[in-house]
Amino acid sequence: MTAAVTFNNVSIIFGKDPDAALKLVDQGKSRDEIGHETGMVLGVADASLTIEEGEILVLMGLSGSGKSTLLRAVNGLAPVVRGDVAVATKAGPINPYKTSAKSLRDFRMHVVSMVFQQFALLPWRTVAENVGFGLELANVPEEERSRRVAEQLELVNLTKWANRKVNELSGGMQQRVGLARAFATGAPILLMDEPFSALDPLIRTRLQDELLEFQRRLKKTILFVSHDLDEAFRIGNRIAIMEGGRIIQCGTPQEIVKNPANQYVADFVANMNPINMLTAGDVMETGIAASASETPVSGNAAPTTPLVDILDALARKPGNIGVVDNGAIIGTINAQNIIEGLTRHRRKDG
């Protein structure tokens, strides 16, 4: 794996005199304290993070935690006052804050593209014209543009709607236009700023699935901002949890559930629904349980089998499930194990 984006001690401050605020950042002062003392707004404080090529990393936190701001450091839209951003491109790493204006535009046209929370589509344009917006800015010739636009419309299943105005579409369809616009430039890195937050839950889940489906085919590097831990766990390979401008913890969903770094993360985790994230291996009782000899084994599963499938199996036929890896039984699961597994993240001793 190679790094696609690297943040090295990135600090972002909104205001006229960032140096004064940086001093307080170094003293470990909080966002509120810095705001009170200097009148400046701390966006992000000393964030270091590496996003691997081809992974989905979710930046997660409450509003004001700096997640959207850190996202905008990748394409140079947020005022980074200290630290380094390095984004891998074909021509070597680029720091959007240290490159020329022309190279930055080129970088935004071809290397990173973005999807927005409120879609940010141009309402006076048609669907096709919106999808081609990035290509139009890059002066891609008409013919190639309409070919690439048609490809993207096909991908997001909006071909029929190509000549409609965007405000005739539902929210979910509008965001698919937003996705197609971002895909159209062919940029390998995708920034997604709470893209599904404005949608109702059913549509949200569907678009999450579609995104994962696109990702299987397109293999982009995705930096995804969310305030919803369930969403983060559903789509993220790794999750970075932010609070007050600082990254508190970064790891895989399992690592975060098993080992929350502090009370803030623990509170988040306590309120989430783990059912879609856990696997047979997470809830099983290692070895062959004493009880297993008394009750019948009703089926087998691999350690990576999703917990929901185990639940379905046990609902059909009560008993024990054997967890089999490489031909050997490595553990068993009964109803009690599942209840413990589902509530483990709520208990401190986890």
Add this chain to the structure above:
Amino acid sequence: MDWLSSYKLPIGQGAKAFVDWLTTSGEWLFNALSAVLQASIDLLLFLLQGPFLKGTAFEQLYPLLIIVLISAFAWYMRRSLGVTLFTALGLLLIVNQGYWKETTETLALVLAASAVSMTVGIPLGIAAARRPWIYAIMRPILDLMQTIPTFVYLIPALILFGLGMVPGLIATVIFAIPAPIRLTRLGIISTPPSLVEAAQAFGATPGQVLKKVELPFAMPQIMAGLTQTIMLSLSMVVIAALVGANGLGVPVVRALNSVNVAKGFEAGLCIVILAIILDRVFRTSDAGDVA
């Protein structure tokens, strides 16, 4: 109260000195400006009146041709039978009353004034939207232009540009131009920041942001500015007549001087018909109508 009035601050003299200075040092500029504006009005009049047909058999038919063209334009803009019919009948009534020549002169003045106001006003509105300090300077000037009685700046306009259509045009522009400036600025600053950010995120240059995002977003406001400019220009026709601009203002002023009710009413009716036609043809949408 003697102490208060014993020394009169030389405000009036100051203004006079400034206008004198403009007259002497800016003569070439005002002459050039005057020539350009006069030429554009002459061109419009040439098209509307068709002097090349004078003395031929077609002289009488030319107004009808213009009426057909204007009605066709009304159809093109509105796709409404009512508006088109009103335009045609209204203009025919004007011909019937014998005010066609004056109407073409007024139309030329209004179109020229609106064109100047828009071509100068839109860039100024964009500049004001981009740089708050420019707007800070502009704002009191715009307020002044809209509140100072028109007759006051007719005097320097008369001195700088002489008698005729041009000072009428200048006075009309001064009166009308704050509308497109303010509305263009309003349209541009109300562009949602997320749209601008999206354009930047896809690599737009500042020029592309303006051309592809801000101006299209501001277009309804800019069109409202155009409608307002046309209406404000039309409301200046009588005042423009005082500095020698031809048009429907002239019979109104004459009727006033000779207490001629019939003539005054006829000319006034022609102005109203013209106003209704221009308003209906150029109004962008009833919903977004600010004027």
